[in-house]
Amino acid sequence: MTDVTMTVNGKPVTRSVRGNTLMTEFLREELRLTGTHVGCDTSQCGACVIHVNGADVKACTMFAAEAEGAEVTTIEGMANADGSLNVIQQAFQDHHGLQCGFCTPGMVMTAAALLRDNPRPTEHEIRDYLEGNICRCTGYHNIVKAIMAASGQDVSAIAAE
Amino acid sequence: MYSFDMVRPTSVADAVAALGQEDAQALSGGQTLIPTLKQRLAMPSVLVSLSGIDELKGLSVSDGVMEIKGATTHATVAREGGDYPGLAALAANIGDPAVRNRGTIGGSIANNDPSACYPAAALGSGATIVTNTREIAADEFFQGMFTTALEEGEIVTAVRFPIPEKAAYMKFEQPASRFALVGVFVAKYADGVRVAVTGASNDGVHRWSAAEEALSANFAPDAVEGLSVPADNMIADLHGSAAYRAHLVGVMTKRAVAAAD
Ligand SMILES: Cc1cc2nc3c(=O)[nH]c(=O)nc-3n(C[C@H](O)[C@H](O)[C@H](O)COP(=O)(O)OP(=O)(O)OC[C@H]3O[C@@H](n4cnc5c(N)ncnc54)[C@H](O)[C@@H]3O)c2cc1C
Ligand code: FES
Ligand code: FES
Numbered sequence: 248m249t250d251v252t253m254t255v256n257g258k259p260v261t262r263s264v265r266g267n268t269l270m271t272e273f274l275r276e277e278l279r280l281t282g283t284h285v286g287c288d289t290s291q292c293g294a295c296v297i298h299v300n301g302a303d304v305k306a307c308t309m310f311a312a313e314a315e316g317a318e319v320t321t322i323e324g325m326a327n328a329d330g331s332l333n334v335i336q337q338a339f340q341d342h343h344g345l346q347c348g349f350c351t352p353g354m355v356m357t358a359a360a361l362l363r364d365n366p367r368p369t370e371h372e373i374r375d376y377l378e379g380n381i382c383r384c385t386g387y388h389n390i391v392k393a394i395m396a397a398s399g400q401d402v403s404a405i406a407a408e
Numbered sequence: 409m410y411s412f413d414m415v416r417p418t419s420v421a422d423a424v425a426a427l428g429q430e431d432a433q434a435l436s437g438g439q440t441l442i443p444t445l446k447q448r449l450a451m452p453s454v455l456v457s458l459s460g461i462d463e464l465k466g467l468s469v470s471d472g473v474m475e476i477k478g479a480t481t482h483a484t485v486a487r488e489g490g491d492y493p494g495l496a497a498l499a500a501n502i503g504d505p506a507v508r509n510r511g512t513i514g515g516s517i518a519n520n521d522p523s524a525c526y527p528a529a530a531l532g533s534g535a536t537i538v539t540n541t542r543e544i545a546a547d548e549f550f551q552g553m554f555t556t557a558l559e560e561g562e563i564v565t566a567v568r569f570p571i572p573e574k575a576a577y578m579k580f581e582q583p584a585s586r587f588a589l590v591g592v593f594v595a596k597y598a599d600g601v602r603v604a605v606t607g608a609s610n611d612g613v614h615r616w617s618a619a620e621e622a623l624s625a626n627f628a629p630d631a632v633e634g635l636s637v638p639a640d641n642m643i644a645d646l647h648g649s650a651a652y653r654a655h656l657v658g659v660m661t662k663r664a665v666a667a668a669d
Contacts, residue, residue: 249414266414266455267445289443293506302483302509308442309510310435312414313459360505378586379504 256324273311282322293380296353303360322352344393346384427561436515478514494575514564523587527613532593532604538566553612574668592660600624629662
């Protein structure tokens with residue numbers, strides 16, 4: 248066991264971890280932050296995407312010990328300070344960008360990373376950036392719409408179904 | 409996963425020392441190794457993480473050569489590798505954004521997956537693989553599927569790519585894995601053209617010498633028109649037969665020549 252210290256959603260945390268403790272296990276089981284989902288556990292689906300030092304990564308494919316000293320943000324850290332949904336989350340709700348909601352935390356975290364680097368992406372750029380995020384429900388159109396809307400763009404051109 | 413200890417050295421010297429322990433293994437981006445560990449296909453006693461070693465990160469250009477340090481992520485090469493556009497474009501198209509934020513060139517080269525992208529760039533550019541002990545020409549480094557010239561405990565510290573006049577990588581994606589079903593890297597240098605093929609052969613990444621000759625004489629898609637690669641030793645699986653892969657090698661080569669810049 249080794250001690251690891253990191254900042255998660257703005258709060259410093261220190262825990263003792265095994266060498267093989269994954270970030271998903273650390274967040275969900277140690278910190279009880281269960282918003283980071285595990286869909287595949289094989290780095291295919293993107294349900295577990297979090298930000299580590301500002302970069303979107305798959306938490307199921309990173310060891311907790313490697314986050315020593317890092318700034319980590321999970322879906323629990325995305326809402327506005329007053330607890331209301333942030334602009335991306337609100338857009339997912341407004342545009343029906345989720346059905347069962349299982350993929351949604353990863354979708355929102357990935358969208359946030361995209362919009363930080365590219366504040367007005369094209370539809371093509373959004374679909375391309377979501378390559379590693381799988382959704383079993385929506386068929387993606389409404390997710391793309393939500394991200395277009397969150398970036399202040401017109402969504403009417405995106406196919407409705 | 410079996411249990412193991414993790415150490416996080418901050419220098420190459422300390423990493424090399426740690427890798428001297430029994431059953432120690434290097435961990436870079438973990439995008440290949442962590443899934444392998446989960447399947448219990450590897451049982452290291454110690455993982456030596458390279459992600460905390462600053463001297464293994466970053467890229468630089470001098471005298472027409474781009475040097476990329478071993479633990480540099482695909483995302484960094486995509487973002488900062490503009491002096492070698494064909495290479496930056498290849499890095500930008502590996503896996504998905506989250507994979508590119510963790511996966512590294514050293515891990516990709518050391519792993520030498522028969523469908524990986526970087527081995528094609530290294531072989532196609534006549535790159536030099538630099539380790540903690542020596543420099544190895546790409547022609548000697550890649551020795552067939554998942555096999556390289558690396559010795560036990562040896563670390564890829566950098567890869568040096570001579571920057572060509574023109575180059576491009578064309579990948580026909582296997583849609584589920586996003587690896588190359590067939591990928592071809594073409595690079596035109598003052599002294600000739602190099603063509604490296606990944607994803608296709610049971611021998612892993614390799615050069616296509618007939619196409620190199622034809623393209624050195626005439627760098628145009630038509631130059632490879634009459635050429636074909638034998639299907640004998642091609643990979644065959646549910647995604648494509650050997651003949652299909654052999655055909656794709658020609659198609660991807662032509663597209664790479666047309667796209668080269
Ligand atoms: C969903 C997904 C899609 C992908 N798509 C592609 C793709 O399209 N094209 C492609 O090329 N790759 C693809 N990859 C693989 C990805 O590029 C990996 O990042 C890469 O193959 C391994 O790099 P790594 O840094 O993650 O290495 P690790 O997984 O950490 O290590 C891999 C192996 O290399 C060894 N090693 C690591 N670094 C060094 C070093 N510096 N010196 C010596 N040995 C070392 C390790 O011990 C291990 O055996 C994909 C991966 C995933 C999960
Ligand atoms: S759970 Fe991490 S990618 Fe699916
Ligand atoms: S909303 Fe159900 S998986 Fe995406």
